[in-house]
Amino acid sequence: MGSVPGRAKRLESAISICLLAILSLIGVGVFIKQFNYNMSRYGIDTTAIPKLETQNSKFEIPFELSSLVPAGFEMLSKAEVYNSENLYEKINGKAPLYTESGFEELFTQRFISTGDPNQWMELYVYDMGTLRNAFSVYGVQKRADSEAFPSMQFAYKSGNALYFVHGKYYIELVGSSESDELFKAIAEIARKIGTNLAVDPNAGIAELSFFPQENLVPDSFKLYLVNAFGFEKLTNIFTARYKVGNETITAFIGKRADLKEAEAIAESYRNFLIENGAVIKSTTNKTLEGKVMDFYGETEIVFTTGPFVAGIHEAENQQAAEKLAEILINRLNSANNE
């Protein structure tokens, strides 16, 4: 029997051993991997699973809690802190509203009346990172029956609760009942927060001043950070409501880097509306030609001026919508010249 020379045999043996070793490693890898339940195979994105170590927040409560306790009340239970990964443990399905708007941390604390255990409240301090983010979650949740709360720019009372924006914080004070005594305590905490919780004094929202004042429904501003009116490219859009006759009309403004970018957004939003059933309407207003649309019986107007994309949303009356659009254009033109 012929033999393979020793050198070639050793080479073949070495290659074989290498291949077997690789196969063994693959086998071990498969064996280990099979015990890991791959949830993505079932449509679940496992990157969304919070990591345990993040449960221990490093959030520092930005004020002395004891300084907030109103007269006749004491703290009830421990303070709680949540981050973007465990916020759902506090507010469940409402968490995305915050996490998609720049949410950083939530701090909560309950207070209870020393005389009546049925009178208690919970303080929610959402750190939204910026004033704009805080204003956004404040605006989109604003209750229809809100009553203005004096001495604060963005604040309202609604039944048993008080909601306000303080710098980058969106704050809720929710009472267990609708009683005057409880609301006095809620108001006291709000005032103390205004005094004790330091915020950037220079932060402001310039866009709000671009809305015309005539017929403006007081404190009706909202900010949609994303997906305004169901169109995903329509970001950072401010809205305000106007009372024109018996009708309430919504006007909107969004500032872009320049005219070109504003026109591109306006064009794509108009196309989005047309793709979804809107039809261009004729108008006697030359400035608005090609920009007024009928959308299932309601008027939509989308235009640009300077870096602003702006318009009217869901107006019942075309004439009133065009009139408000014209006022808005003039106001934005003035802003462009300032």
Place this chain on the structure above:
Amino acid sequence: MNEQSNKKLNRRQLLTRAGKAGISIAVAGAVSYLLYDAKGPKAGVEDEKRVTLKDFSIQHRPGQTMSIAKGPDRVKTVDKAIELLGGIERFVRPGETVAIKPNAAFASPPILGATANPELVAEVVRLCYSRGKAKKVIVTDNPINDPASCFTLSGIGKAASAAGAEVVLPKAHLFKLTTLPEGRLIKNWPIFFEPFRKIDKLIGIAPIKNHHRAGASMTMKNWYGLLGGRRNIFHQDINTIIAELAMMVRPTLIILDGTEVMITNGPTGGSISDLRRANTLIASTDCVAADSYGCTLLDLKVSDLPYLAKAEKAGVGTTDYETLKPIFATIS
């Protein structure tokens, strides 16, 4: 021999090597075939360690599947709604153990309507004892917030205890892994199981609420409270998980409370102005039908809540609740 001849194989060597290679391939193939598991991995969980919730539903009774009682007083409307379905005696037999699963998700006051109304829960407990002659009634949930705080601050714990129920708070050892065979998401997932292991009947009680993610939270969404683990990941596919929960849990009776409906800012609400009085309470053995009716109180259509169609397709119930000929009553 020279270098070239060293590399040549003779016929014997070639056949020997080919034979060895063939045997190796055959052995590898045979071993692979024997080890092949067509069903896929079991994620390290043995079948016998998994649990399955019992089917607590009762026999269908035509014309008595759904009742709708109108009125402002929950105690009166729930009494009437259950009476119209044949009375609590139809659902609870003497000596039975009943579990009531209210929505106790949040540590918030009853005034907000984010949780099941405590008076309503207490009345159902009383009915189980007084007319159903139940041996024992437990009230339990696995809330989102701290369980003790939820049962305390929502008022459910005190009301249920006062009515004679045992309130069971979730503990780690009460959770077991389950798999819904027809499910896509519920696979080897921990559920709040032990309180339901030895019960005879199961009653769900939920308020009607707007839900930022799901559109609405009603009786089907109420079963979310049985999920353990990092259940928030299912919010990515909220319609499927709600439908699967409805497939997994087969209750005896469900009560959907639309006396006050949370129309905005759900599921937590926060202000009483998030609520709208609808003075409606629904009792049913068909959770899909009940929720389909319930969504109308939120000014929604069945098509606005895709989980309803999914559950219907899975055979859980019907979205066309009118075919059940719901029994209406108004209580002044």
